[in-house]
Amino acid sequence: MGIPMRQAVRVGAYLLRQKLARREKFALTLELEPLFACNLACAGCGKIQHPADVLKQRMPVEQAIAAVEECGAPVVSIAGGEPLMHPEIDVLVAELVRRKKFVYLCTNALLLPRKIDRFRPSPYFAWAVHIDGLAKRHDASVCKKGVFAQAVDNIREVQRRGFRVTTNSTFFTSDTPQSVIEVLDYLNNDLKVDRMMLSPAYAYDKAPDQDHFLGVTETRELFRKVFAEGRRRRWRFNHSPLFLDFLEGRVDFRCTAWAIPSYSLYGWQRPCYLMSDGYASSYHELLEDTDWSAYGRGRDPRCANCMAHCGYEPTAVLATVGSLRESLRALRS
Numbered sequence: 068m069g070i071p072m073r074q075a076v077r078v079g080a081y082l083l084r085q086k087l088a089r090r091e092k093f094a095l096t097l098e099l100e101p102l103f104a105c106n107l108a109c110a111g112c113g114k115i116q117h118p119a120d121v122l123k124q125r126m127p128v129e130q131a132i133a134a135v136e137e138c139g140a141p142v143v144s145i146a147g148g149e150p151l152m153h154p155e156i157d158v159l160v161a162e163l164v165r166r167k168k169f170v171y172l173c174t175n176a177l178l179l180p181r182k183i184d185r186f187r188p189s190p191y192f193a194w195a196v197h198i199d200g201l202a203k204r205h206d207a208s209v210c211k212k213g214v215f216a217q218a219v220d221n222i223r224e225v226q227r228r229g230f231r232v233t234t235n236s237t238f239f240t241s242d243t244p245q246s247v248i249e250v251l252d253y254l255n256n257d258l259k260v261d262r263m264m265l266s267p268a269y270a271y272d273k274a275p276d277q278d279h280f281l282g283v284t285e286t287r288e289l290f291r292k293v294f295a296e297g298r299r300r301r302w303r304f305n306h307s308p309l310f311l312d313f314l315e316g317r318v319d320f321r322c323t324a325w326a327i328p329s330y331s332l333y334g335w336q337r338p339c340y341l342m343s344d345g346y347a348s349s350y351h352e353l354l355e356d357t358d359w360s361a362y363g364r365g366r367d368p369r370c371a372n373c374m375a376h377c378g379y380e381p382t383a384v385l386a387t388v389g390s391l392r393e394s395l396r397a398l399r400s
Contacts, residue, residue, distance in 0.1 A: 070262070070305055073190055074142070074169050075397070081141045082388050092325045092354050094140035095381045098340050100331035101126035101159065105149040107175055109209045111237065111268055111280075114148050124332050128159045134330040135163060138350040142169045144195070146340075151178040157185035164191045171195040173235060175209065176218040183225060193231035193261065196222055200242065200250045208239075222258060233262040233305055240281055244292035251293075255302045262305035267314070269341050269375045282372040283364070287316030306376075308396055309383035314374065318386075322363035322370065325354055326381030338362045339377050342369060 070078075078095070085093045103114045104122045115122065135143055143163055150156050151174055163170045173195045186192070196218055199208040205215040222232055234254050238247055247265075254260050267286040281289065294315050304311065312318045328350060329340030335347040337357050347353035363378070364370050370378075387393045 070307075071190075077167075077169070078141055078384075079388060082385070092359075094138035094328055094350065095326040095384065096142040096144055097135055097138055097140040098327055098329040098377065099131060099134065099143055099145050100147055100329065100340070101131050101145065101150065101153050101156070102148045103332065104152050105147060105175075106152065106177060107149070107209050107211060107214070111208065111239065121332065125153050125155075126332055128155050128162065131159055131330075132162055134335075134350075135166075135168060138328060138330075140168075140328075142171070144171045144173060146173040149175060149178065151182050157182070160186060160192060164189050167191055169193075171233065173197065175214065176221045177214065179221040179225060183228065186230070188229040188231070190231075193233050194222075194225060195233045195235050195264065196260075197236075198234045198250065198254060199236055199238070200246060201253060204242070204246060204250070207241075208237075219258065222260070226259075232260045233264060234260050235264045235266070237266050237268050238281065238289065239268045240285065242289070244289060247289065247293045248298065251302050260303075262303050264305045264376070265314075266376050267374050269373050280372065281374075283374060286314065286372075286374050290315040306380065307383045307387050309387050309393060310376065310380045313379055313383055320379050320382040320386065322373070322378035323382045323385065324362065324378045325357070325359060326385075327377045328353060329377075339375075341373070341375060341377065 102125050103117045105112075105115050108115055145156070145159070150172055153159070156172070160170055160172060168191065170192045172192070174197070176194070176196045197209075198215070198218060199205045202215040205218075206212050226232055236250060236254075251263060251265075254263055267281040267289070269280060290311075294311065299311060309318060313320055324339035327339070329336040333346045335350055335353040337344045337347060337353065338359065342362075347356060361367060362370055364373065387397050
């Protein structure tokens, strides 16, 4: 159920080094956005609401690599926008893999047939395909018919070529426990993706649709029902067991958004990629000049309904490595 063993070992060693160095704050995963442009206009995402001149910009590979090396995160999630619209995205991925970073390229998969020949399978690389539900539900989420079918066909092709494939699913108030169970069963059993990631939708202020974001109570109720009857054990998740506990309300955590920083065309975003309280020119500046105690549920009203992975997955990971019992539980999973 947890992350791949190679990645778990490398991340565990990285966390041990941070502990021995007595660092309180450090990057675990870098959310890298080398562009904001996208070939879809999803109702729950507001990236393409940026000004036209910004949407035309593409981050130079050298700048992206410098950000990765500066923060030192062992895992890099390349998002956007649609990263496959970047003309040198294959070069960026190859450079990160050469540095043995674990790279997840987030994509809606529509451009894969045109770009797949530029990539090579690697244990350090995985596609992270956006799938929010089965055909009708997913097409409604991305506001375009036929996208689910194209994405599934393209996933099957990259699997045939030997690539690792993960999926990333965001759930809204329009989802039911049964609809979530059905898509997870399909991805896990029929499509047989390597790992699945999931997240409750957060009220991103640029999103066109502001009416279907889940609150904390709704999120916990949804995932309690989804995970009931031992169903969690039959799915391959790319999450720590404690984060899944968190989603269904069995444990609660403080936000540690500094561990999944967001770097984009604007710089290092404060405090996370879902909120924009300005930008820092370096990761060090982000850590030192951000009042982290002001963010999180119970502190900032904008965080009241947030249970997003960018703030709480790293807390769950830190809690796991800090507990022998939870470490053994994660290894067993």
